[in-house]
Amino acid sequence: MFEKIYSPVDKVKLFPFDNLFAKRDDLIDPYISGNKWRKLKYLLIKAKAENKTHLVTFGGAYSNHLVATAAAASRTGLKSTAFIRGEEVKNEMLFICSLFGMNLIFTDRESYKDKPALFNKNFQDDKDAMYIAEGGASAEAILGCAEIIDELTDAHYDHIFCAAGTGTTAAGLLKGIKKNNLKTKLHVIPVLKNGFFIKEEILKYTPDSAQLLFHTDYHFGGYAKTTPELLDFIKNFIHNTGLLIDPVYTAKMFYAITDLQKQNRIQKHEKILAIHTGGLLGIFGMKDKF
Incomplete structure (x- = not known):
């Protein structure tokens, strides 16, 4: 069942970025989706x-x-x-x-x-x-998520971004980054309030590192919460890129990427990889908000 995988890296055409890419785990399977x-x-x-x-x-x-x-x-x-x-x-x-x-x-x-x-x-x-x-969430899950890094044919990214609910995917990514001796910075976007506890969960499995960065201001009210600003961002992003994202995880991640660039905390020319963790069916739970 898990012998074959289709998860390409696609370039995302989003202004003003020159080198923004997405690891398309949303394409692995329509129901056993992405990091699941x-x-x-x-x-x-x-x-x-x-x-x-x-x-x-x-x-x-x-x-x-x-x-x-x-x-x-x-x-x-x-x-x-x-x-x-x-x-x-x-x-x-x-x-x-x-x-x-x-x-x-x-x-x-x-x-x-x-x-x-x-x-x-x-x-x-x-x-x-x-x-x-x-x-x-488990040690086994972290092993699976670490393989995201192993699959990269070009691992020379300045930044890798992922959304986080439990920290399992982020822990796996950090494990993979360390295993492959990469200098990449891992940016974690907690999708719920007071998300600093996620860092503690990550550190249970992977030692602390200066490469691990947390951005806790992009929860938009908490888990599965949205705001008109985020909903507008989702509609514009999907229309402009052709890439479907969900309000719970990936939209908050991509919003963070664009906002951090506006703050000059990342640069538009730097090579950035966003982990698209799938889970797009969850958008049905918010269809009435759009």
């Missing part, structure tokens, strides 16, 4: 090695991770279950999960905070069940 594919890769290998046949995970009602897990389980002959945060709802994302055979368990927000307890209460005696953290 990379996070699940080694978890599925682990499941097979441990003879686990049932993937149990967690997410919100518009979680790309749930869609990816459901699709991956279906394609590999595994069962899947997801604990959904909040009241029972029906939407496009959960409809796709159901079609892939995922069992959906809606959970009140207080109970959802203790995910290991939820798993143990329902699946402690199920030897076939495998716990997968929300978003797929």
Whole structure:
């Protein structure tokens, strides 16, 4: 299942940049999209090695991770279950999960905070069940994300940018940068308020480095929050570049890139790589805002 990958590097024609590129992980797969594919890769290998046949995970009602897990389980002959945060709802994302055979368990927000307890209460005696953290965060996921750097045919970028929710992808990127002895600066854009904790998560897996830079002012109100300014940016960006981005992650990253250039913190002639982490189905959760 994970033997083939299509994730080219495309030049992004965006004023005033001369050398802005995107690593198109959004093209890997329509449902096991972007960094979700990379996070699940080694978890599925682990499941097979441990003879686990049932993937149990967690997410919100518009979680790309749930869609990816459901699709991956279906394609590999595994069962899947997801604990959904909040009241029972029906939407496009959960409809796709159901079609892939995922069992959906809606959970009140207080109970959802203790995910290991939820798993143990329902699946402690199920030897076939495998716990997968929300978003797929794990040491295995970091190994998968580190391969982004290994795939670069031209690794000489001045800057690499990625959006961050848990820090897993960023930790993998930093691991890959160090492994390949690159001088590239890694810019991390937390998509939620008070995102400095993400740096602590990254440092659990990869030692600190002067190459790691955090920009915490581009959350636009918090996780899955937007503003009219961000929505206008998304519409203009897609129209001008032909590259689809989502309001939760990639739009905030590209906005940060353009704003940092305006501040002269990065230069328009420098070679910049933006990691397009996919997850475009999540835009359906905000279609009414546009």
